[in-house]
Amino acid sequence: MNAQSSKVARNTKVMNRFDVTSRLVAKLKNEEAVIGGIGNTNFDLWAAGHRPQNWYMLGSMGLAFPIALGVALAQPKRRVFGLEGDGSLLMQLGCLSTIATLAPKNLTMVVMDNGIYQITGAQPTPAAAHTDLVAIAVASGIANSAWAADEDDFERLIDQSMSASVPTLIGVRIDDKPGTGATKRDPVQIRERFMLGLGVRQAI
């Protein structure tokens, strides 16, 4: 897989966040961990059907991939997915270099790119017109990075990442629709249930 230019990226199909998130969740058969980034990204993860191995980020914008990296380092035998928005990733581009250096093979990152801060009123991000986030990932050292051309290609890239020997990043061009659901905002319960789901703790 190679990085494509932003011009090519704009020719990829514009998909829908809830649809691609649902396609991902439908593939999860082995208690894979999923870290949903702030806002619509985790709202759609919630709406796709809660799983004990899902964790939903209610603040700390930009940290979905670092948190997913932490889970991946702690549980190297478990596949870990990080779902992040384009505006969020822009806040923490340096994490791509850290991930490239540590190179956990059990980490798959998905960037939902609509070029806007949808949840704050759909203002364009500073990257909207000229920046290719997948190219940034490649330049950061995550060679296994690609834009998904359409839904079938997204599913193919997800399948490939499951057995990859290096971390994977998948860029998805999405529309400007808001999230489908709204995550229950209970950070302690979210964290505790996630730890139960990962087998770190037993319920008392």
Add this chain to the structure above:
Amino acid sequence: MAVAEQRTSPQASPEQETWYGIIQQTLKRNDIRLVPYVPDRVLTALIRNLHADPFFTTFPTAREEEAVGIASGAWMGGMKSAVLMQTSGFATLANVLASLVAPSQIPLIMFVSERGTLGEFNLGQSLVCRTMRPVLDSLAIEHHTCTRLDELEFIADRSIKQAVTTQAPVALILNPLLTGGKVFDK
């Protein structure tokens, strides 16, 4: 070199003669294996020794909040960690502490090398330092300022155990009285 190092007890094992040796051993004893950091001159010896010890997975991050995110994810995945930074790095953490660590009850263990006091030569550093304890206090985050070699193991060991058992973050501030700090001619 650090004033504290001159108070070294001749009976101490080589690894425990220095503040950084004590921290290294205390991390080990508490099974803290993951140590992401943003470096600081004062922390150099600790960082070097953690890299040299295969017990630890230690690496630099681009920002301190990134290190906090990694440590938080690792905790949820069952691995204990500690993050290292200097004062100005801590000043970037108010959002992640207030919106992730504190509300999620994550026992984040922070070691902060203190710049901005006891001989600071950079006005900006001295002002940044003024923000650290008010931010910690505003979130009711436990913090201790470590100034003495003979108290360090007690403070660090007890604080780590308290953080884990009470599921609450803690900041251990490494004062120049302990580390020697950074002075103008360095």
